[in-house]
Amino acid sequence: MHNKRKRSSFTGLIRRCVALGLILPLMAGTAGCWDRTEVEKLAIVAGLGIDFIPGPEPILLTVQIVNPSGLQKGGGGSSSPPFLTLSATGATILDAMRNFAKASPHRLFYGHTNVIIFGDRMAREGLHPVMDYLARAPEFRRTFWILVTPATAKEILSVKLDLEDIPALGVTEMVKEFRQSAAAVIERQKDFLSGISSKSGAAPVSRLELLDADASINERLQEVTAGDSQQTSMPAQGKKQLRLNGTAAFRKDKLVGYLSDAESRGLLWITGKLNGGSVIMPCPEDQQHKISFHIERTKSKVIPYFRDGKLNIKIDIEEESSIAEVSCDKLDVSKPETIKQLEELQAKDIEARIKSTVEKCQALRADILRFGDTAYTRFPKLWKERYEEDWPDHFANLPVAVKVTSKIRRAGMTSKSGGTTK
């Protein structure tokens, strides 16, 4: 008995030693020391811009790096800016990234990059080589926003926004805000790739431009006050602003053209992504005054069908709105006939907008409206036989019918125009 107990305590000791020997190497492993990175050694990239310069090193990368010491407010008046903009060129995107390392003592960390901005030239050359890197590199996620600028990405990333310390984060905020108010189509990288690889072979990307809004407003103000002897002395600031304005249309990975702001909204109508927003149109019998509607609810349906062996597209849109403002003299919105008339007018107005969007896309031969994909889903065999080849050409000649049903549900808190009886 005594002997047995002694032996079992001895094996217990061995067991404990073995367990310790197993746990020790595990401790080294679980800490993940091999891949440790100190946060102060990282340079966090908030925004990335890619431009194309013809030549031996065509890729120009511009990064906006957060400067933590510049972000501290009220701390002894440090004069360092809250962000730094660095640029480097390279034969490939990785080459350019390596060239950053020569200029910066910190390792650039792209894990927080939410926006990637492409210059016009880069987009026209084709995004494929760049997109491949961005999909392969583990630091980038597939949900970053893609933006295209008609200027260069370097210019965009060098601009300081008024309210945001870091412009790239400001752009991210802007993107989120715009998605809420549905003023533009903004695509994540995954949706962009899905769009250009789909049967439509095209995708929309939001367009970011550098605008001297102050200057143009001042100019107009000066025109108005030009007659007066007293000169309004507006400070000619020349401060530039970033603005999301319009849409860039891609066919495969190449930029083929831009849609204007109004046309972009038509795109939202068709894809059913419209969320809020307004319709502004002239009064029925007098073109000077305007009437505006607040859009409450929309539903869109793209219906492909074959007639005489040819593909046709019908766009069916149902819309509900409320009257937001009426400045017309002779319009009595309290009458049901007027509402009916306004509904028809509104439907026509929307129809015209959508038609202009469709025509623009057809002129660009870029099916960013997903017609090809929709037709393929509905008629896979026929579509593959007749339309798969040269889809952009077929798309350009596609007969498209638009039908809008408009309903006005509410008219706000006043019944008659201006809140006064004339």
Add this chain to the structure above:
Amino acid sequence: MEKAAIPLHQVFWMFVCSRFILNLVSNPFFNELANDRDIIPALIIGVPVQLIYAVPFLLLWLKYPERSLIEYSSSILGRFLGKIVGLLYIGYFLMQTAITVRFFDDFLVTRFFYHTPMEAIGLGLLVIVVYAVYMGVEVIGRCASVLVPVIFFGMLLLVALAFSQAHGYNVAPTWETSPGEFMITMLPTATRWSELAWTAVLFPLIRKRQNIKPAVFGGIIFVNFLFFIVNVSVVAIFGPVSVKNIRFPTLEMVQSVSVGEFLDRVESLVLGLWVFGAFVKTAIFFYVCVQCVTEWFKLKDRKPLIIPMGIIVYLLSILLFSNIVELSIFSGTVIPIDFAFTFLLPLLMLLIYFVKKPFQKRSS
């Protein structure tokens, strides 16, 4: 020799975990489908295919409730052939263990630990696995019954969070694939049920093993349910064409989670779930390897075998593939091997059993 007893519900969780955990990382299924838009009908048609696929092995288990695959292969096929088949199964299990370890390594190195050598990661995993196998199959069973529900609910939560990124038009079926083609494209998925083979080894250790049918069929349906949720969401999020290019689709889906723009970057969660699952799967397969060798040599104790075999698995996991492309191609070339070990051989044994049975009765 120890006489372990695993309750049926633990078998169910082991069965489920072992099947789905690799697919949460790399999913060859997306490339096997002719048209990823037809994923919903394909997955639904796949369920009966997989249920039928399990039948031969199931019947075989129930014919020999007291003996394991290594033992009854000799009594069905004769001593010499039976031993060879046993040896082949040992090789098969070793290969499966090594592949699991290798997938674990490659996934972590590609996405999370860029600078850590793969060898260190594999060693870390195998050390725990070896310890678990030392402690016996009950430990693995209990681990599975605790960890796998966590993995399951964790995945459900992650899919629910990522769902806002999904587009319905990506999974609208075009019905281009004919029913026959559906069956054929779902066959590779069915062959990946190597769990049927390890259950054949562990079968004598299962408590109330006569009632295994609901556990196995339920497990197959449960796994398909999870596949349905995860895979359909992945295709809906990334689109039917680009999903084929994504190496770790489930991880990318989790990376795209962004709830209200404040709940972001939750992929460490999926990493945790995957480490749990990879541990359970590797432990099961490694235990089965050791068990098979013990029975093949008719040894009394399996413990002296564990560390040497662990070293073999470790080296195999490093040496079998020189890069990730070979590893991904291998999951395609392994289909006929899987088919032979999980369907063809058991079917053959079952047929021979039925042919031999009347003669045996007469002689006795």
